[in-house]
Amino acid sequence: MSDPLVIFTPSGKRGRFPVGTPVLTAARQLGVDLDSVCGGRGICSKCQVQPGFGEFAKHGVTVARDALSDWNAVEERYRAKRGMIDGRRLGCQAQILSDVVIDVPPESQVHKQVIRKSAAEREIAMDPATRTLLVEVAEPDMHEPSGDFERLQTALREQWGVERVEADLSILRRLQPALRKGGWKVTVALHRGNHDAAPRILDLWPGFFEGAIHGLAIDLGSTTIAAHLCDLRDGRVLASSGLMNPQIRFGEDLMSRVSYAMMNPGGDVEMTRAVREAIDRLAQEIAAEAGVDPASIYELVFVCNPVMHHLLLGIDPVELGQAPFALATGSSLSLGARDLELSAVNPAAQVYVLPCIAGHVGADCAAVALAEEPQTSKDMVLIVDVGTNAEILLGNEARVLACSSPTGPAFEGAQISSGQRAAPGAIERVEIDPATREPRFRVIGCELWSDDPGFAEAAGPITGICGSGIIEAVAEMRMAGLLDARGLIGSAEQTGSPRCEPDGRTHSYLLHDASAAGGPRILVTQGDIRAIQLAKSALYAGAQLLMDEIGIEKVDRVVLAGAFGAHISPRHAMVLGMIPDVPLEKVVSAGNAAGTGARIALASVAARDAIEALVHRIHKVETAIEPRFQEHFVAANAIPHATAPFPCLRAIVSLPEPAFNSGGGSERRRRRS
């Protein structure tokens, strides 16, 4: 008689196993996705399955009522203590006696985390660096003396296949009482080392530990620090939060922080202390928000640009401020949270810092590449991560190039006369009627447009204009003929709009006047236009440089990344000439791709290996020393561009072509004054 046939659903995997084989064993041998945390000891209940009985015509089997072994003592004890859904069995205890069909319910499958990227969603198999494992340790024997820790090592090798486990003295100190309290069973939080490093016990609990362990994915930007708190077992995001980078008080952009370090002895140490304290605060806040103990955070992943990278690590960034822009180190780093003096998280927490690509192209860009995977793209994709610095990736499965471009903080609303951070009260969307040249807008925190009834009450005080607002405003002004291709704002006479007010030798466009209500007058000034032009020229020139290098005239699609990228309107970005001309439907927003990359690295050790390998393959282009950069930058100063025709854009948008310089407002005013 042949061995019993076992069929697993929903996978359909099937095989024959000797009578008495536990269901979990059969599932493992067939590669069926069935969870288990306790190693088959009937404790964790992750391996619950639902046997089916009777006729299964589809599978060609009939399952007898006694196809599985009777409930054993372990199962009974579990059911009595915790309860179980009717019909369910523990896969590690129930043994196969005859042909049987076994359904694996969704909650018994090893969790796969769906992580959103640009258009598609993506499944990340959970493979975190730190996981909890229950082990049963042999009791000491005077005749075969060995340390408790050595017997724990043996147990981890035999029961979980983990070799050469190490532990700090703080763990060794707690090991003996924990083993005795747990009756020679103990749960360890085990951190797999990077590459060849030995696995390390970060924490331990007597018996079976049912609590969760958590990780923080941190996108450490020049302006903001954003974090996701994730459950390390299933990757779920429990809370997302952010705060301003307190280093802003030392300089708005990266180079001013490098200058601060150069001019002020110990300045780098001050900035390091500030950012580490902020991360500690953020960890506390985000844990409170999720209602978990910050000491349950055992993993942190950081993505950041090179200057933030060095300042986080406590390395003076001075070399990043001058050619040849040498990084102190660019490889991925595995550290203890203690090395970064982080005290809010678990004292044994481990830190992973993604690799930098070059002195100007940081771990944040690597994280974007990890999230967006340009190296798997069939078509030629341009990925721009828009922040205070723009990181730009261009490539496809054949080749990937990267550079960074100094856009400055204008896209984030800084250096803009009425600029402000994206917060309630900030204008975030703008439309200007091409006929009347009158604007309407929306503010953050309100769904209504400014010309909708009830807007004034619903919107509350209007305080300024944020990054996406200024981009839309400038693009709308250009489309409405208020702004010429060189970026000059016309006078009231030239444009026929009384909103174009003289402002010294230039003009400003009045977007909103709240002065009657004691609020500000929100204007787009000529200086604002110049700031946006500088930023967008830098971005475009960087992209163009990569296109030159790869030898292409146009890209197939564009991904806008960055916390801010999520809010940029592709059409307005194209009118401004921020990005090369492509069909509008080929421009997508990836949201905070760097943050997504950090989450992926938190969820998966394999992803860490993958990005480390990819970073070695990425070809870096240094904008600062490339003579053509300046050329491209100048040509990109016009809106949308001095020489590139932008046919895709012009097919969907009409761009009037006034010229406000000769005989225009500013010239006339100069003559008058």
Add this chain to the structure above:
Amino acid sequence: MSDPLVIFTPSGKRGRFPVGTPVLTAARQLGVDLDSVCGGRGICSKCQVQPGFGEFAKHGVTVARDALSDWNAVEERYRAKRGMIDGRRLGCQAQILSDVVIDVPPESQVHKQVIRKSAAEREIAMDPATRTLLVEVAEPDMHEPSGDFERLQTALREQWGVERVEADLSILRRLQPALRKGGWKVTVALHRGNHDAAPRILDLWPGFFEGAIHGLAIDLGSTTIAAHLCDLRDGRVLASSGLMNPQIRFGEDLMSRVSYAMMNPGGDVEMTRAVREAIDRLAQEIAAEAGVDPASIYELVFVCNPVMHHLLLGIDPVELGQAPFALATGSSLSLGARDLELSAVNPAAQVYVLPCIAGHVGADCAAVALAEEPQTSKDMVLIVDVGTNAEILLGNEARVLACSSPTGPAFEGAQISSGQRAAPGAIERVEIDPATREPRFRVIGCELWSDDPGFAEAAGPITGICGSGIIEAVAEMRMAGLLDARGLIGSAEQTGSPRCEPDGRTHSYLLHDASAAGGPRILVTQGDIRAIQLAKSALYAGAQLLMDEIGIEKVDRVVLAGAFGAHISPRHAMVLGMIPDVPLEKVVSAGNAAGTGARIALASVAARDAIEALVHRIHKVETAIEPRFQEHFVAANAIPHATAPFPCLRAIVSLPEPAFNSGGGSERRRRRS
């Protein structure tokens, strides 16, 4: 024409090399012992050689004047700056042009350190875990961006064959300025990890660092902490020092310290703090003694018994106080000095703790095995390390056994009525005339015997009796017939010596009366005899247990180790029956073998591997659970032994056989009282 022939002296190694081969390269290929620290850059001058010219009949060559290349710029610069002995050349610069004889002077040979063991001396090839290496790092290149650290890693791989080097953030922080200051040359202090661990940069200096780096070999005993400060380049001992273990205030012996931890919550933490502070103090003192900066100490090696081991590591030793005597961990440990909160040494200093053999047989015993190598002995050797606990090793190249025996501190002069530590004023040697039964003695710090003229002036005040003194006194009393085989002191009547004074129901022997000068009366009391009997019985019983296990009736030789072992007179030890009967010339003292083992582990990574392998092979015998131990202990209570005949001893020593019990002093006194 064949390649030039090169002959090295004194090794006689010879080979043919292409014209233009540097002498250092030829030496390396032939395996000639020629030092180099700078990797052949003409900086360190360690590779100086002395070429010989003219006729060498013995070697069959004639060496032309121009057999080596002319002085090059590097050599000239070195000679101008530092000077060189006439006729010397730098081996890395001088090239072989024709047949030549090259003498390697002793100072250019890689140092081998002679470490004294028992009878013989032993050469240890210097192979320390930490060494300094000069590397030349490529300058950064914007077109091939890589971090300074990654280029340092490449340089270490290419120039020294060291792979996967790691560094702490504190090193990364200092790397960029150091590289630039040193003109892209930097000296690193590199620590090779244990087993698979990655090598680690502990320190770095711009350019070539000529200073020394140091290591501490520490024998952490229950009573004393002894340390050797060594130069890690050549293994020389620069200073040796010791201090009392401050844990003594928590309990004299190990078990009383374990009790202290059990009875007082937090007691183990107190004891850990005390011993770590003492080690810090010792490191400072010993560095001051040697005139070096304690921050130049990069390596520490610890040997200690299991209780001290746990207390050093901050692990509660409570499990070591009760069966099954489970160690928290027994494997060798590689730690940072920081993990032990040691602050006097370099902050990056690395600690190696030798493996423990069992819950009662510690790393100190492993160190004795490393020093004395029983596993290479052709004959059956018994090694006893006499301290507060005795560690006992028995074996030969076939098999090695170990146990530990609770001798207590009597052998160290504790628990003895007039006992004191070995210090000036302590009686350390004793002779009693068998005819007159009058004693004479010597005290520490004075070469004269007490009956020599001028002794009183030279010796100074006599304060007590130390460990070796009490052993000699008891043995001499036995040989003089003042003490019977059961250990009873006879009365004045029975012995005919007025020095046998009644003392309650027993008698004491007056060794020295300084009361006239206001000093103490130094007596050997019946209680002292009992304390020595207990200690020596435990020692003998342990040895006997190992002999039983291995199935032998006698051993071939005995090594007495321990700081105290150095001072024990083998003849007196044998009279006492401390050790099994062997010919007297087969008993040698190994001095502080545990300390020697620590020095060997400090000097050689290979030795660390060797002892870790040996510890796995050593068979452990647990005296506490072995029923025969008690039996052997009782039989060994007699002096020298109740049943063993001790023929070798009796051949050289006459042992009178009085019996002071029946009708003797104590009995009579009882009747009288």
